[in-house]
Amino acid sequence: MKHPKIMLLCLILILLSGAAACIAPGRLPEERSVPTAAPETAPTEPGDWALTLVNADHPIPADWESELVTLSNGVQVDARIYPDLQAMFDEARSEGIYPVVGEGYRTHEAQEAMLQEKISAFLAEGYSQTEAEQLARDWVAEPGTSEHELGLAADINADKTRSANEEVYAWLAENAADFGFILRYPADKTDITGIDYEPWHYRYVGKEAAAEIMQSHLTLEEYLAAQ
Numbered sequence: 001m002k003h004p005k006i007m008l009l010c011l012i013l014i015l016l017s018g019a020a021a022c023i024a025p026g027r028l029p030e031e032r033s034v035p036t037a038a039p040e041t042a043p044t045e046p047g048d049w050a051l052t053l054v055n056a057d058h059p060i061p062a063d064w065e066s067e068l069v070t071l072s073n074g075v076q077v078d079a080r081i082y083p084d085l086q087a088m089f090d091e092a093r094s095e096g097i098y099p100v101v102g103e104g105y106r107t108h109e110a111q112e113a114m115l116q117e118k119i120s121a122f123l124a125e126g127y128s129q130t131e132a133e134q135l136a137r138d139w140v141a142e143p144g145t146s147e148h149e150l151g152l153a154a155d156i157n158a159d160k161t162r163s164a165n166e167e168v169y170a171w172l173a174e175n176a177a178d179f180g181f182i183l184r185y186p187a188d189k190t191d192i193t194g195i196d197y198e199p200w201h202y203r204y205v206g207k208e209a210a211a212e213i214m215q216s217h218l219t220l221e222e223y224l225a226a227q
């Protein structure tokens, strides 16, 4: 080799520059002449809003605001999750699965009314006021601590004519993460979530977080603690 140092330098340059410098000086590879614009299908990366934690220990932030969109059946959800929710339903239907959103956004007042209704039901069964309140809270989240008040959660069931609930739940467990939704209350995580298994309750967190949470079998609590 006549010029080992030059060859070595060239090799380093090749490695550093992606082969452009030595082979064709002054000419950039094709792809570099294209401006680095975002691809057309760039996933919309939601901000921190999508990772807002709401549970018994974390009430809804005082400054939380939802811009709502009303679905065809009258149920409302946060407008920011609507495109992905719609895309998920379109995909499900194309595969012969027919889900419906039974519950979406719920006002603070509606949550309060739900809790009172449950307390009344237990009182009617003969429980004391204290017992009835405790039992009701096992079923209904304390007002201010329900994800439904965020507008980012949807209780998704089957239309009952073309699909059965079990089919819808199975499809969602398999596919919801692709659309940014997670199974929020898994069966074996009730000690962490404080909520019984709810195969119908899906929470929007964005596609990136949803992929990690569902693949690693995490709860939102665990995912956020690891960040």
Ligand SMILES: [Zn+2]
Binding pocket: 103, 148, 153, 154, 155, 198, 200, 201, 202
């Ligand atoms: Zn729910």
